[in-house]
Structure formats: C-alpha cells, structure tokens
Amino acid sequence: MTMRRATFPIAVLLLALALPAQEEITIRIREGMPMIPVALPAFQLDAAARGSAEAAAVYETLWQDLEFSRIFKMVPREHYAYIPAFKPDAIRFKDWASIQANILISGQLELAADDRLIFSFKVYEVAGERFIFGRNFGGKKDLARLIAHRAADEMLKHFGEKPLFTSKIAYVHESGSDRDIYLMDYDGQRPTRITFSSALDMLPSWSADNEKILYTSYRNLSPELFMFDLYSGRTQLVSSGGSNYAADWSPAGDRIVYTSSKHGNSEIYLRDMKTGQEKRLTFNPAIDTSPCWSPSGREIAFTSQRGGTPQIYIMDAEGSNVRRITLEGSYHDSPAWSPDGMRLAFVSRIENRFDIYVYNLKNNEIRKLTENAGRNENPSWSPDGRHLVFSSNRSGRYQLYLVDYDGRNVRPLTRDGENKMPKWQKPSR
Amino acid sequence: MKKWLLAALALSLVLMFPACAKKAAKVEPVQGPAVEQVEEPTAKVEKPVLSEEELFQQKSLEELNKDQVLKKINFDFDMYTIREDMKPILQANANWLLKFPSVEVLVEGHCDERGTIEYNIALGEKRAEAARNYLVSLGMTPAKVKIISYGKSKPLVQGVDEATYFQNRRAEFVITKK
Structure with a gap:
C-alpha cells in the first residue's frame, strides 16, 4: 500500500510550540497500524425481508461504514466464493481464516408485520473461533440505514473507538x-x-x-x-x-x-x-x-x-x-x-x-x-x-x-x- | 311636337361637335386654384426637465435605487482602503446625499469569491465601514449611514477573471429612507 505523504515542504513554516501536556488526549490515531480484516457474509433473511430494499440497505450501509472507518478492512466479497457458504449455526472458522478474515459478522434480519425492521448481529473472532459480542436493533423500516449505522458504531466502540457513523x-x-x-x-x-x-x-x-x-x-x-x-x-x-x-x-x-x-x-x-x-x-x-x-x-x-x-x-x-x-x-x-x-x-x-x-x-x-x-x-x-x-x-x-x-x-x-x-x-x- | 323639334335640334348640335372639338384642342388648360397651406401655429413649449429635487420627490425608494443615483465603488484585492479613482464617486454620492438630508443610506460591503466565508464577512464590513467613514468625512451625519457585510455571498456578476472579481469587490449604497 502506498501512503501518499503530502507533507508541504516550503510555503508555510511554523512556530515551534511548547504546548502543555494535554491529558484530554484519549483518541489514538492508528497511523500505520494495520486495519482489521472483516468478513460480512450475506444476512439470514426472513420471508418478508427477502429481496427487500431495506435488507439491501442495512447490508450495504454496514459494509460501507466499516470500509470507511480506517479501523476495519473488508475482505472482498469475491473471496467468499472460494469457501463453503456461510451457515450461522455451524461456522467453519478455518474456512474464513483461509480467506484472511480476522473478524466475522453474522447478521439476521426480519421485517415484522408492523413495518418494523429487526436486525441482529453476532461478531466472532476467527482465529480464536469465539463469539465476541452481539446486539439486536429494531426500528421503523425507513430507518434501515440508521440501524446499520448503529451496528457499525457498536463495532467501533467494541474495538475501543468512538462512535462515528450515527454522527x-x-x-x-x-x-x-x-x-x-x-x-x-x-x-x-x-x-x-x-x-x-x-x-x-x-x-x-x-x-x-x-x-x-x-x-x-x-x-x-x-x-x-x-x-x-x-x-x-x-x-x-x-x-x-x-x-x-x-x-x-x-x-x-x-x-x-x-x-x-x-x-x-x-x-x-x-x-x-x-x-x-x-x-x-x-x-x-x-x-x-x-x-x-x-x-x-x-x-x-x-x-x-x-x-x-x-x-x-x-x-x-x-x-x-x-x-x-x-x-x-x-x-x-x-x-x-x-x-x-x-x-x-x-x-x-x-x-x-x-x-x-x-x-x-x-x-x-x-x-x-x-x-x-x-x-x-x-x-x-x-x-x-x-x-x-x-x-x-x-x-x-x-x-x-x-x-x-x-x-x-x-x-x-x-x-x-x-x-x-x-x-x-x-x-x- | 315641340319635344321632337328640341330633340332634333340637340341631335344636330351633337353631330356638329367633332368640328368644334378640333378647334378646342388649342385651348390652354385651365389653371386650378393655388393650394393653400393649412397650418397650426406650434407653440415653443418643451417638456420641462425636472430638477433633482423634483425627481427626488417623484421617485420611490425602489426607483431611486434602481436608477443608481448613488454609484457603487470598487476595491483592490484583499484591501479595504478607498482607491483614489473611487474618491470622486464618493464625493458625488456625498453631494447628492447632502442635498437631501432626510435620506438614510445602507452601505453594503461585498467581496469577490476568493477567500473564506468568515474572513470575507469581516473584509466586506471593513469595506462598508471605509466607505461610510469617507462619506462622514465629507459631511454626512453618521447616524444616517448604516453598514452591512454580505461577504462573498452576493456577487454582482459571475465569472472567474479579474474583471469579474473587481466588479464584485464593492460597496453599494442603498437608500433606505427618503
């Protein structure tokens, strides 16, 4: 990966500042830190959610959020084809490790009768073959994108970062x-x-x-x-x-x-x-x-x-x-x-x-x-x-x-x- | 019987006529009467030119502003000092304003599209203030000149060349009360 170092050489010279120590610094900028590879297989959908615009919106929004984060890196979807299809009740972690996924997200989406969307997701650590955390979010179906943003924020928080995607x-x-x-x-x-x-x-x-x-x-x-x-x-x-x-x-x-x-x-x-x-x-x-x-x-x-x-x-x-x-x-x-x-x-x-x-x-x-x-x-x-x-x-x-x-x-x-x-x-x- | 006689006489006259017509050709054509010229005397009256005072009375605020009785001035890039060539314009504006002491005026400061939003609000205000101070130095009552800055949010003309930018770096004088 080439890092474009756009350091500006000439035009602006700056005063050296003796800044007091600032204890409020809590955010770590992970410059140069490798991003965490995440796999996001297709969600399990109930009959009402299958083929719905809302299901696609939650999936795509969650993917784009994680990709945007600079914390996570999405394992390309094409790679999923090399391994057997994802089964939420029988996860073959070795397969996911083979396509370089460190984190695996299993999502399930229901479209209830009252136009409510219920999104549940579980996050697994692939190498340790263990469940890390999971959350359920429900809301009006026109809030599909917001539901995905909430889920993505949970990912950030769990990895020690501040929420961003609901901002x-x-x-x-x-x-x-x-x-x-x-x-x-x-x-x-x-x-x-x-x-x-x-x-x-x-x-x-x-x-x-x-x-x-x-x-x-x-x-x-x-x-x-x-x-x-x-x-x-x-x-x-x-x-x-x-x-x-x-x-x-x-x-x-x-x-x-x-x-x-x-x-x-x-x-x-x-x-x-x-x-x-x-x-x-x-x-x-x-x-x-x-x-x-x-x-x-x-x-x-x-x-x-x-x-x-x-x-x-x-x-x-x-x-x-x-x-x-x-x-x-x-x-x-x-x-x-x-x-x-x-x-x-x-x-x-x-x-x-x-x-x-x-x-x-x-x-x-x-x-x-x-x-x-x-x-x-x-x-x-x-x-x-x-x-x-x-x-x-x-x-x-x-x-x-x-x-x-x-x-x-x-x-x-x-x-x-x-x-x-x-x-x-x-x-x- | 008499009728027949008259008719025969008339017929004989007509039959004689061609001989007469030949003689008549030599007669000079009769001159018509001279054309008389019909004229109405025009009075030497012209539409009077209204005095500045009368125009001022007659026109609404909108019309006065539309006619640009007060001319705008332009500024140099990043500057808010009054250019030498703009001083006569301000003098003319002041002359007009001093003639009508009831007038109140709003000086709008504007910038070209270069520069940041925030700094341009401050710069536009400095331009309006400079124009205001100049009018006051020429005798305007300070309380009758208000200022406002629009920064770069109300360009006069669109474009990306210096001529456009120059037109947009301006102070405008809006009459708010007459």
Missing part, C-alpha cells in the same frame, strides 16, 4: 436564492432541512452536546447569531448588532466564542450561555475572526489580520498569551482543532490556490490535504479525528467532500444544488 453533518444548502441550514448523515444520505427563512442562513456550528445549532441569519436584515434547539425546535437570538458569526461552543458546553462587530470592529467575544455575560477577547483595529476551541477548552485558535494579512493565532481562553502559528503565506483562515487536540486544519491561499492544510502541533509538520482542485474551504473534523469534511468548487459548484486525515480517500458527499460550510457533529461526551 451528523450540518451544512448550508443553496437552491435558487434560498440558503438554509440542513443536517445529513456522515455519508451524505438523509438530508433534513432545519431552517426555513427566505434570507441567508449560514455558518452552522454544533453545541457541545450536539443538541443545538448556532448559526448566522440575515432574516432581520443584518447578520445575527441564532441558536436552534434540535429537540424543542425553538430558535432564539443570541447576539445582534453589527455582524455576528463564526461561533464555536466550548467543549464543556457552558460558553461560546464568536465573532462580532457589535462595537464597531470584528472582534472575538466569549459568552457564558447560562448568564449571558460577555467578555471581549481581542482588542485591536485589525480583523479578528473564526475562533475555535481546543478540545481541552484551555485555548482558542483564531484568525487575525493584525500582522497585515490573515494568519492563524492561538490564545489562552481568557484572551492572553497570543502566539502566531502561521508565519509565511499571505492568507490563512478557518482553523479547526482536531478532537485529539494535536492538529489544526485550516485553509491557506498559496499562489492563489485555496487548499486545506493540517498542522501537527506536536512536531510542527504541515500536510496538504487537498491538491490544486478548485477552492477548498471550511474544514471540519469527524468526531473520531480520522476524517474531515470540507467544501470545494472543484466540480464547478460548491459541494461537500470527505477526506481522511492523511489526505487519502477523497470522496464527494453532495451533488444537488450548491452545498457549503459543513460542520461535523462534536465528539459525544
């Missing part, structure tokens, strides 16, 4: 002159519209508990910051006066940072969401914007033009101890801190091309994630830190794409209309 991506969908906030599954399926104003709605951002969305809307003829509660359906105004945008919720869930020009100039504000008390964090006549919390909640990365051009800085969450991260290049913005706290993704303009770069805060290495294909913007990390979603106009109009943390597996997520400003849900706590 959502918030984004802006544009059709005609209307721009509204939507949510979709991580794989681009099942889009749901959540704002319905005829004005511009933009820059969605998740709360720490993933139950609320902060976004900017021009519905009252100026860019104001709103909060939408996904469970109650209620919308409330958070900040107005001047422009109010680019909000990010603190990992502890008590505060937000955002950009506002309510006092004349674009500055970064810290707001306590319980008391409504605000503290201004930046004080200079230049543009300060795009604040983003570190997963520890102790630091904030942001963009400032105080040095003449937009560059990425990090400050302590109280606004002190500001240090510049990007030293060269004339345009950087949209910093996004990885969930493990070790990397910052951002957009840089190098020779008039806008690409996404990932800066490793530990070893100061820079990696270019996107290669000279249109303008690439608004990177946002997956909750497990192994993937990013971003927008790009490489196909003409802006669409959303996924890419792995190392630049591999770029894949399109959206096709219809124009889609941009993606924000992947926060890691569940």
Whole structure:
C-alpha cells in the first residue's frame, strides 16, 4: 500500500510550540497500524425481508461504514466464493481464516408485520473461533440505514473507538436564492432541512452536546447569531448588532466564542450561555475572526489580520498569551482543532490556490490535504479525528467532500444544488 | 311636337361637335386654384426637465435605487482602503446625499469569491465601514449611514477573471429612507 505523504515542504513554516501536556488526549490515531480484516457474509433473511430494499440497505450501509472507518478492512466479497457458504449455526472458522478474515459478522434480519425492521448481529473472532459480542436493533423500516449505522458504531466502540457513523453533518444548502441550514448523515444520505427563512442562513456550528445549532441569519436584515434547539425546535437570538458569526461552543458546553462587530470592529467575544455575560477577547483595529476551541477548552485558535494579512493565532481562553502559528503565506483562515487536540486544519491561499492544510502541533509538520482542485474551504473534523469534511468548487459548484486525515480517500458527499460550510457533529461526551 | 323639334335640334348640335372639338384642342388648360397651406401655429413649449429635487420627490425608494443615483465603488484585492479613482464617486454620492438630508443610506460591503466565508464577512464590513467613514468625512451625519457585510455571498456578476472579481469587490449604497 502506498501512503501518499503530502507533507508541504516550503510555503508555510511554523512556530515551534511548547504546548502543555494535554491529558484530554484519549483518541489514538492508528497511523500505520494495520486495519482489521472483516468478513460480512450475506444476512439470514426472513420471508418478508427477502429481496427487500431495506435488507439491501442495512447490508450495504454496514459494509460501507466499516470500509470507511480506517479501523476495519473488508475482505472482498469475491473471496467468499472460494469457501463453503456461510451457515450461522455451524461456522467453519478455518474456512474464513483461509480467506484472511480476522473478524466475522453474522447478521439476521426480519421485517415484522408492523413495518418494523429487526436486525441482529453476532461478531466472532476467527482465529480464536469465539463469539465476541452481539446486539439486536429494531426500528421503523425507513430507518434501515440508521440501524446499520448503529451496528457499525457498536463495532467501533467494541474495538475501543468512538462512535462515528450515527454522527451528523450540518451544512448550508443553496437552491435558487434560498440558503438554509440542513443536517445529513456522515455519508451524505438523509438530508433534513432545519431552517426555513427566505434570507441567508449560514455558518452552522454544533453545541457541545450536539443538541443545538448556532448559526448566522440575515432574516432581520443584518447578520445575527441564532441558536436552534434540535429537540424543542425553538430558535432564539443570541447576539445582534453589527455582524455576528463564526461561533464555536466550548467543549464543556457552558460558553461560546464568536465573532462580532457589535462595537464597531470584528472582534472575538466569549459568552457564558447560562448568564449571558460577555467578555471581549481581542482588542485591536485589525480583523479578528473564526475562533475555535481546543478540545481541552484551555485555548482558542483564531484568525487575525493584525500582522497585515490573515494568519492563524492561538490564545489562552481568557484572551492572553497570543502566539502566531502561521508565519509565511499571505492568507490563512478557518482553523479547526482536531478532537485529539494535536492538529489544526485550516485553509491557506498559496499562489492563489485555496487548499486545506493540517498542522501537527506536536512536531510542527504541515500536510496538504487537498491538491490544486478548485477552492477548498471550511474544514471540519469527524468526531473520531480520522476524517474531515470540507467544501470545494472543484466540480464547478460548491459541494461537500470527505477526506481522511492523511489526505487519502477523497470522496464527494453532495451533488444537488450548491452545498457549503459543513460542520461535523462534536465528539459525544 | 315641340319635344321632337328640341330633340332634333340637340341631335344636330351633337353631330356638329367633332368640328368644334378640333378647334378646342388649342385651348390652354385651365389653371386650378393655388393650394393653400393649412397650418397650426406650434407653440415653443418643451417638456420641462425636472430638477433633482423634483425627481427626488417623484421617485420611490425602489426607483431611486434602481436608477443608481448613488454609484457603487470598487476595491483592490484583499484591501479595504478607498482607491483614489473611487474618491470622486464618493464625493458625488456625498453631494447628492447632502442635498437631501432626510435620506438614510445602507452601505453594503461585498467581496469577490476568493477567500473564506468568515474572513470575507469581516473584509466586506471593513469595506462598508471605509466607505461610510469617507462619506462622514465629507459631511454626512453618521447616524444616517448604516453598514452591512454580505461577504462573498452576493456577487454582482459571475465569472472567474479579474474583471469579474473587481466588479464584485464593492460597496453599494442603498437608500433606505427618503
């Protein structure tokens, strides 16, 4: 397997950062670790499920999820033909070992009379010839994909990883002159519209508990910051006066940072969401914007033009101890801190091309994630830190794409209309 | 009897006529009466050109904005300083605005499609602010000039060349009250 090392050699040199030890690092990035080969033979189906679209959806979704994970690797289906057919009550582990499967998933699917789908799966370790764990999921049949995502998340959890496949991506969908906030599954399926104003709605951002969305809307003829509660359906105004945008919720869930020009100039504000008390964090006549919390909640990365051009800085969450991260290049913005706290993704303009770069805060290495294909913007990390979603106009109009943390597996997520400003849900706590 | 006599006389006259006609050919054609020209005196009245004040009174907000009585200005890439060649436009805008002190105006700051969404909102705001400050320096009442930034979300023209980008890097002046 060839690993494309897209380390960016010249354009951006970085400050060596003496970062404090961060005990919040719990996610292990298995760089270079071999992926676990998984076999997923066809499910046992009851009469009602046989040939149904739902049965196919559960199987294909589970397969695609595991394949996407970078933890598991699917044993190619063609190889199953070399061994006797799978029998759930008499598993011949040696056969599965012979086609290089380490893990075997046995699935069973029923379509009950009340349109309920019941999916049961058992996971076996092939070498040890033993049952590891199993789960049963039931739900309305139109939730077939979600049922598969839940099953795939159980696989991740069992192997010590954080759930990913039930996570959502918030984004802006544009059709005609209307721009509204939507949510979709991580794989681009099942889009749901959540704002319905005829004005511009933009820059969605998740709360720490993933139950609320902060976004900017021009519905009252100026860019104001709103909060939408996904469970109650209620919308409330958070900040107005001047422009109010680019909000990010603190990992502890008590505060937000955002950009506002309510006092004349674009500055970064810290707001306590319980008391409504605000503290201004930046004080200079230049543009300060795009604040983003570190997963520890102790630091904030942001963009400032105080040095003449937009560059990425990090400050302590109280606004002190500001240090510049990007030293060269004339345009950087949209910093996004990885969930493990070790990397910052951002957009840089190098020779008039806008690409996404990932800066490793530990070893100061820079990696270019996107290669000279249109303008690439608004990177946002997956909750497990192994993937990013971003927008790009490489196909003409802006669409959303996924890419792995190392630049591999770029894949399109959206096709219809124009889609941009993606924000992947926060890691569940 | 008399009738017959009259008819015979008339017939004889007619039979004589060809000889007479030959003589008549020499007669000059009769001149018709001169054509009299019919004229209505046109008054020297032209549609009056409305004064700026009258136009202002007459037009709705929408019409004033559609007619672009206030001209937009453009900016350099990544910049929000007022270009020298844009200052006369701002001066003309200010002259018009000062003539109508009841007018309130919204300055919209816009960017070209390059650059990030977030930074462009801030940049568009800086452009609107620079335009506003210039108008204020020329005598506009600060309270009558509001600003808004649309960043790069409302391009004026579509395209991927510098001429397009230049048109999109702009501040527009929208009359909100007259």
